[in-house]
Amino acid sequence: xxxxxxxxxxxxxxxxxxxxxxxxxxxxxxxxxxxxxxxxxxxxxxxxxxxxxxxxxxxxxxxxxxxxxxxxxxxxxxxxxxxxxxxxxxxxxxxxxxxxxxxxxxxxxxxxxxxxxxxxxxxxxxxxxxxxxxxxxxxxxxxxxxxxxxxxxxxxxxxxxxxxxxxxxxxxxxxxxxxxxxxxxxxxxxxxxxxxxxxxxxxxxxxxxxxxxxxxxxxxxxxxxxxxxxxxxxxxxxxxxxxxxxxxxxxxxxxxxxxxxxxxxxxxxxxxxxxxxxxxxxxxxxxxxxxxxxxxxxxxxxxxxxxxxxxxxxxxxxxxxxxxxxxxxxxxxxxxxxxxx
Numbered sequence: 001x002x003x004x005x006x007x008x009x010x011x012x013x014x015x016x017x018x019x020x021x022x023x024x025x026x027x028x029x030x031x032x033x034x035x036x037x038x039x040x041x042x043x044x045x046x047x048x049x050x051x052x053x054x055x056x057x058x059x060x061x062x063x064x065x066x067x068x069x070x071x072x073x074x075x076x077x078x079x080x081x082x083x084x085x086x087x088x089x090x091x092x093x094x095x096x097x098x099x100x101x102x103x104x105x106x107x108x109x110x111x112x113x114x115x116x117x118x119x120x121x122x123x124x125x126x127x128x129x130x131x132x133x134x135x136x137x138x139x140x141x142x143x144x145x146x147x148x149x150x151x152x153x154x155x156x157x158x159x160x161x162x163x164x165x166x167x168x169x170x171x172x173x174x175x176x177x178x179x180x181x182x183x184x185x186x187x188x189x190x191x192x193x194x195x196x197x198x199x200x201x202x203x204x205x206x207x208x209x210x211x212x213x214x215x216x217x218x219x220x221x222x223x224x225x226x227x228x229x230x231x232x233x234x235x236x237x238x239x240x241x242x243x244x245x246x247x248x249x250x251x252x253x254x255x256x257x258x259x260x261x262x263x264x265x266x267x268x269x270x271x272x273x274x275x276x277x278x279x280x281x282x283x284x285x286x287x288x289x290x291x292x293x294x295x296x297x298x299x300x301x302x303x304x305x306x307x308x309x310x311x312x313x314x315x316x317x318x319x320x321x322x323x324x325x326x327x328x329x330x331x332x333x334x335x336x337x338x339x340x341x
Contacts (some may be wrong), residue, residue, distance in 0.1 A: 011046065018050035060306075102242035123149045125165065128281045128305045130262055139179065142260050144198075145281045145304070153177075166198035168260055171211075185242055186217040196257075207238040207252045208232040217246040262302045271296040271314070275332075282307035287332035293320065 009017075021040065025032055039185070041047045121251050125143040127129040132142045137158055147165020158174070162183045171179045173192030181188045183197050184204040193211025197204065200242060206215050215230045217240045228246040230238055237252035258265050266282075272294025275286045284307040288294055296318055302310045308322075311330040316324035321333050 009044070014044070014050045015054070016048045017048065018054040020139065021051060022054040121151055122153065129285055130247050130260060130304075132260075135172075137174060137177070140170045142168040144168075144259060162197050162199055164199055165199075166196060166259070168194070168196045170194050184240070186215060186240055186246075189214045189216075203239055203241045205237060207237040207257070208234055209232050209257055215240075215246065249312065258301070259304075262304050263301050264310070265301045266298050268297045268299055270294060271318070271332075273315050274298050274314070278302070278304070278307060278310050281305050284308065285329045286311045289331050293332065293334065 012229070017040070021037055037312065041051060043175050069194055123131070123133055123141070123143060125145060125147045127146045129140065129145060132140060133139050135158075136153065139158070141149065141160075144166035147167055148163045149167055150161040150163070152159045152161070154177075156177060158177050158179045160169075160179075160181050162181055167181075169179070169181065169190070171190050171193050173180050175191060179190050181197050183199050184202070184205055188197055188206050190211060190213040193213055194209040195211070195213050196207040196209070198207075206213065207239050211234070215232060219229050230246055230249055232238060232249050233277055235252055236249040238247065238249045240246050253267065264274070264277055270290065272291075275288065275294075279285050281304040286307055298318065300313070300317065302313060304310075308324060308330055311322040311332055314320070319335070321332050321334070325331060
């Protein structure tokens with residue numbers, strides 16, 4: 001890779017070089033001269049900033065390739081795309097363009113490193129925090145924003161109670177001790193698998209990423225007088241409420257699996273629903289000046305902890321306006337109409 005004099009380069013040239021480095025570093029078949037990369041990054045303050053932006057764009061573009069929006073526009077999913085060596089180096093530039101077109105707001109994830117919690121009986125996460133914890137049995141749990149989980153392990157069962165929020169469980173195999181998550185009026189049982197459980201608005205949602213789990217809604221069936229049971233396969237989800245029977249599993253959206261990376265991913269999602277999700281991650285709240293705007297659809301990946309940046313990106317992509325209030329919140333509104341002349 002040929003580099004010109006740093007002081008003579010345009011910003012466009014810096015962005016192109018950053019994109020080239022991102023593609024090269026992510027290419028498993030390429031021989032990367034790390035010393036040359038570090039010299040390039042340190043030679044101009046713009047280099048490090050441009051590289052960080054290109055790296056974030058790379059990851060966000062891979063997420064979008066999995067959405068219906070991305071598939072309709074032939075945006076590549078990263079794994080399949082890398083199997084074509086002739087286009088590996090062009091992908092970073094495409095990733096930056098995708099982010100620019102969709103108005104994405106991406107930044108650092110802010111995850112916590114796992115730490116032992118064998119003595120803990122209750123885990124909690126703050127608003128905007130994504131917290132990963134190692135459990136005493138070798139399993140791990142990742143808590144989404146504003147979540148509460150109680151642990152009650154015994155010699156015969158690993159039982160956990162999710163009372164609020166969402167959690168991802170990566171379960172260590174132990175045939176002698178089932179892993180049971182209690183949520184709402186139901187439960188999820190697994191012995192070695194990866195799955196999400198969310199509790200919101202008196203409803204429970206279970207998404208299975210790997211393995212097999214059994215979901216029980218806790219109420220006796222009208223036919224058998226026993227709790228209804230559903231078995232999920234990877235890529236399926238199921239939800240139930242206090243006044244609804246357990247329904248058949250449904251396909252889970254691929255983008256639902258990305259929340260642990262600190263990203264909110266929307267695939268033709270109602271703006272009102274997207275804002276509801278975003279407001280869970282920040283004390284600064286986003287609102288709509290006109291409720292009718294809530295029916296607009298939004299597609300993209302956004303950093304979950306930046307309410308202002310997210311609102312500005314959404315507004316830009318939909319041709320709306322975002323204004324910050326004196327209290328630090330953000331209001332999205334339609335642009336003023338131009339009076340007829």
